[in-house]
Amino acid sequence: MKRVLIIARHEYWVNVRRPDFIIFTSLVPLLGIVALVVSLFFGRQAGGAIVRMFDGGSNVTAVVDRSGRFTPILPNFEEEYVTYSEEATARAALENAEVQRIVVVPETYPQDEDVMVITEGSRFSGSGTRGLRTFFISHLIEEIEDETLQARMIDPYDAQVEYVGEQGRASGGVAGEVLSFLVPFLFGMLLAVTIFVSSGYLVRSVAEEKSSRVIEIVLSSVTPQQLLAGKVLGLGALGLTQILVWIASAAGLSGGLVVLAGIMLPLLMRVEVFGLALLYYILGFGVYAVLIGAIGTLGSSFQESQQITGIFIFIAAIPMMLTGVIMTNPDAMVVRVLSWFPLTAPTTMMLRLPLAEVPWTDIAGSIALLVVTIPLVVWLGAKVFRLGMLMYGKRPGVLEIVRLLRHA
Amino acid sequence: MNDAVLSAQGLCKRYGGHVAVDELSFEVLQGEIFGLLGPNGAGKTSTIRILMDIFKADSGEVALLGGKPGENRERVGYLPEERGLYRDQKMLEVLVYLGRLKGVDGARAKRRALELLERVELDEWGGKRVKELSRGMQQKVQFIACLIHDPELLILDEPFQGLDPVNVELIKGLMRSLVSEGKTIVLSAHQMNLVEELCDRILLIDEGKALLYGSLKEIKRDFAPNSVRVRAPDLPCDLPGVAGREQQGDVSLLTLDGIGAQALLAELVAREVEVESFERAAVPLNDIFVAMVQGKARSE
Numbered sequence: 001m002k003r004v005l006i007i008a009r010h011e012y013w014v015n016v017r018r019p020d021f022i023i024f025t026s027l028v029p030l031l032g033i034v035a036l037v038v039s040l041f042f043g044r045q046a047g048g049a050i051v052r053m054f055d056g057g058s059n060v061t062a063v064v065d066r067s068g069r070f071t072p073i074l075p076n077f078e079e080e081y082v083t084y085s086e087e088a089t090a091r092a093a094l095e096n097a098e099v100q101r102i103v104v105v106p107e108t109y110p111q112d113e114d115v116m117v118i119t120e121g122s123r124f125s126g127s128g129t130r131g132l133r134t135f136f137i138s139h140l141i142e143e144i145e146d147e148t149l150q151a152r153m154i155d156p157y158d159a160q161v162e163y164v165g166e167q168g169r170a171s172g173g174v175a176g177e178v179l180s181f182l183v184p185f186l187f188g189m190l191l192a193v194t195i196f197v198s199s200g201y202l203v204r205s206v207a208e209e210k211s212s213r214v215i216e217i218v219l220s221s222v223t224p225q226q227l228l229a230g231k232v233l234g235l236g237a238l239g240l241t242q243i244l245v246w247i248a249s250a251a252g253l254s255g256g257l258v259v260l261a262g263i264m265l266p267l268l269m270r271v272e273v274f275g276l277a278l279l280y281y282i283l284g285f286g287v288y289a290v291l292i293g294a295i296g297t298l299g300s301s302f303q304e305s306q307q308i309t310g311i312f313i314f315i316a317a318i319p320m321m322l323t324g325v326i327m328t329n330p331d332a333m334v335v336r337v338l339s340w341f342p343l344t345a346p347t348t349m350m351l352r353l354p355l356a357e358v359p360w361t362d363i364a365g366s367i368a369l370l371v372v373t374i375p376l377v378v379w380l381g382a383k384v385f386r387l388g389m390l391m392y393g394k395r396p397g398v399l400e401i402v403r404l405l406r407h408a
Numbered sequence: 409m410n411d412a413v414l415s416a417q418g419l420c421k422r423y424g425g426h427v428a429v430d431e432l433s434f435e436v437l438q439g440e441i442f443g444l445l446g447p448n449g450a451g452k453t454s455t456i457r458i459l460m461d462i463f464k465a466d467s468g469e470v471a472l473l474g475g476k477p478g479e480n481r482e483r484v485g486y487l488p489e490e491r492g493l494y495r496d497q498k499m500l501e502v503l504v505y506l507g508r509l510k511g512v513d514g515a516r517a518k519r520r521a522l523e524l525l526e527r528v529e530l531d532e533w534g535g536k537r538v539k540e541l542s543r544g545m546q547q548k549v550q551f552i553a554c555l556i557h558d559p560e561l562l563i564l565d566e567p568f569q570g571l572d573p574v575n576v577e578l579i580k581g582l583m584r585s586l587v588s589e590g591k592t593i594v595l596s597a598h599q600m601n602l603v604e605e606l607c608d609r610i611l612l613i614d615e616g617k618a619l620l621y622g623s624l625k626e627i628k629r630d631f632a633p634n635s636v637r638v639r640a641p642d643l644p645c646d647l648p649g650v651a652g653r654e655q656q657g658d659v660s661l662l663t664l665d666g667i668g669a670q671a672l673l674a675e676l677v678a679r680e681v682e683v684e685s686f687e688r689a690a691v692p693l694n695d696i697f698v699a700m701v702q703g704k705a706r707s708e
Contacts, residue, residue, distance in 0.1 A: 006508050014497060213492030217553060220460050220486035221509035223478070386462070 003222045007230025015238050025242045029249030062090040062099040067109040070139055192316050195288045198239030203296035203305045224382040232289040273353045283370040284346025294381030297388030319347040330356035339366050342373040413438050413561055413592045419468035421454050428454040430616035436594055443607035444596040447701050451616040452596045453489055456565055460486050482511040485559035489566045491550050493538045500534035510557035524552040547571055563594045600694040619700045631691045634664045639685040
């Protein structure tokens with residue numbers, strides 16, 4: 001175990017100092033900063049333009065009251081509503097931007113509900129009838145003496161909605177429901193991205209060790225299992241570092257720390273989903289990293305190794321492609337099969353867990369299979385690793401690998 | 409020389425239908441330089457990889473420093489034939505890392521690395537990246553990389569490959585001083601003159617099988633033909649028991665039949681022939697090697 005940690009630390013430190021790692025890792029925060037500066041600069045100008053578009057400068061409404069009901073303007077509307085006796089003078093005031101709009105109330109009101117609104121604003125600005133409802137109601141209920149009743153008639157209720165979850169627990173409203181799906185989904189994405197990023201480093205590391213011929217010197221000190229485990233740990237940590245830097249910078253730049261806290265909150269309410277997602281993440285990473293590290297040794301160059309391992313990244317992403325099926329029918333046969341198959345189990349379960357009450361047999365079964373698979377892939381991986389590392393030149397065919405494995 | 413540091417009994421290794429190592433048995437004794445020889449593809453590297461636990465033998469037993477292969481990794485230094493170092497890393501860091509993998513703590517590994525770099529005249533290059541070093545320098549660094557942990561047994565597969573004569577002398581000197589410290593060395597090399605110079609005992613293999621095994625002196629004695637090299641300006645032609653005569657410059661190679669070298673010398677002295685030099689003709693190891701490998705090929 002000590003050797004594994006020495007290898008892991010070495011791999012981590014050597015790679016974390018590489019210029020390309022530093023550049024690639026800081027690319028996301030840098031782009032974020034650029035985007036932020038651009039949006040701050042142009043955002044202010046754009047904002048000003050929008051304000052001007054929606055606000056004509058005056059917010060006074062001219063009232064041409066032919067019904068006589070609104071002539072005495074109530075004191076609480078004095079600032080915003082002015083009466084005009086003639087529509088023509090009101091229109092002149094509108095043209096001079098003294099008023100924002102004109103409301104013409106015909107003689108037939110309130111028997112007939114039609115009123116006319118004349119405004120300069122566009123159809124989409126929404127300012128045409130804004131506030132008019134309150135103005136009308138206030139006049140209509142003027143005769144009611146009970147002030148509380150008046151207030152209620154203007155603003156009948158202020159709803160505090162509480163949503164009750166499936167198991168009769170509060171789950172933090174609609175936002176909570178969305179988040180409790182979103183978080184495991186993001187975990188699934190994170191797994192796929194970590195596998196993608198770390199496997200790149202893994203493949204490069206083994207390809208380099210192979211092409212520089214240092215591998216046999218190393219194998220005289222440690223077993224292939226130790227070397228593979230050390231690489232998986234060290235480069236897994238490297239991939240995670242990169243992703244954490246990206247997440248943290250994204251969250252920090254968009255003021256998203258609050259959002260992040262908001263994401264974490266509903267998680268605390270469904271701790272078991274969070275815990276299982278984490279477990280699937282760790283197990284999934286273990287299986288994939290070992291497989292990719294081992295199979296990466298079979299290529300004779302970095303590019304060739306990357307092509308061979310690309311298939312695993314594709315397999316890891318299959319459940320993400322089937323998100324639609326998993327969402328609409330989380331207990332479908334295909335979903336259950338994907339849940340049990342060790343290579344698709346981690347991502348599938350991360351998507352499935354928050355959506356439905358997953359049968360415990362599926363959870364226990366898939367975890368058990370993953371746990372059994374890991375030592376198996378480590379064993380087989382070490383064999384392939386031992387074989388691939390010492391095989392220079394041509395890439396072997398599948399049949400040749402199987403044949404050689406029997407003798408390795 | 410006393411106990412066996414390494415012993416192999418009936419080693420076999422097959423790759424598919426190809427037999428790489430075939431019933432190979434040998435011992436390496438404490439404090440000797442043991443030569444493992446053979447033509448290309450004879451099974452030397454496969455044998456060494458089995459000793460180092462990089463490959464598993466199909467059958468046979470190996471006892472290495474009193475344990476199975478792989479049990480005493482930290483007491484063995486290994487210089488593989490296919491070798492290199494992390495090209496983008498600093499030389500000293502690489503040496504310390506390889507030392508730590510052998511179980512030496514960081515500070516000691518660094519001290520030892522600096523010491524060894526001085527010994528191979530590379531002490532000013534420790535901070536350079538490996539790729540900045542010349543090929544010869546890299547060869548020397550690879551050599552000391554397998555000494556960082558002060559191993560009792562060294563297994564060197566083609567250590568002289570790519571070295572100029574000056575550096576060959578340097579490595580030879582280093583090997584001799586290691587042996588004088590009580591270390592044991594298994595040496596696989598193609599340069600027969602170097603093997604002849606360095607090794608106490610040898611194992612010659614071809615197609616996985618042992619052709620010759622034992623003390624180099626005895627092997628050479630067994631192969632020595634009954635012939636002498638004589639340098640004498642007026643060597644008579646009618647010497648008794650001389651079956652053949654070959655002139656090599658001013659030296660005559662005489663093949664004897666029915667007479668010993670000692671008796672011939674007595675005859676020359678009796679005849680008052682002026683003799684400048686007189687020696688038993690030894691067969692170079694190279695000739696023994698070629699004769700054995702070709703002879704085996706012919707007999708099949």
